[in-house]
Amino acid sequence: MTNFLPLVEQFHSLQGEGYHAGKSAFFVRLAGCKVGCSWCDTKNSWDEKKHPSISIEKIIDRIKIARKKGASFCVITGGEPLQHNLDNFCKAIKKMTTGEEQKPMKIHIETSGVNSISGSYDWITLSPKRHSPPKNYFLKKL
Numbered sequence: 001m002t003n004f005l006p007l008v009e010q011f012h013s014l015q016g017e018g019y020h021a022g023k024s025a026f027f028v029r030l031a032g033c034k035v036g037c038s039w040c041d042t043k044n045s046w047d048e049k050k051h052p053s054i055s056i057e058k059i060i061d062r063i064k065i066a067r068k069k070g071a072s073f074c075v076i077t078g079g080e081p082l083q084h085n086l087d088n089f090c091k092a093i094k095k096m097t098t099g100e101e102q103k104p105m106k107i108h109i110e111t112s113g114v115n116s117i118s119g120s121y122d123w124i125t126l127s128p129k130r131h132s133p134p135k136n137y138f139l140k141k142l
Helices: 056-068 087-096 136-141
Strands: 004-014 024-030 053-055 073-077 106-111 123-126
Touching: 004 056, 024 056, 053 056, 056 087, 087 106
Parallel strands: 024 073, 073 106, 106 123
Antiparallel strands: 004 024, 004 053
C-alpha cells in the first residue's frame, strides 16, 4: 500500500455518463494503464513515470474543497486506477471527509476490471474490454 499516487489530473465537474450523469463530482485521474485500448482518449495517462507522485493527503485536500463547492462524490479514474493498491487512499478519503455534520464522501471508481480490487467503493463502473477481460470477481460479485 502506498501513501503516494501518480496523478495525471484532478478536477471538479459534472459526471458526463452513466447512472450519475449530470451530478457534481470530483475526478481524480491516476496514471498507469497496461490495458492499451487503441481507442483510448486518455493515452497520456498510460505511463505513470511521466506523472508526479502526489501524497494522498494533498489529493484529499482538493477533494474536501470540491465537496464544499458541491461535489456529491469522488470518481477515481485513469488510466486503469486499480493498477494501484487503493486501500489507504479510500480509507483516508472516508476518514478525512467525515465531519461532525457530514457523512464520508462517497467514492466511485471507473475500471476495466483487469486488476484485483483494492479500496472500498460506493459505486463501481465496470468497462470491460474484449482484448483484456475483467477478473471473475467483477462478473460474479457485482
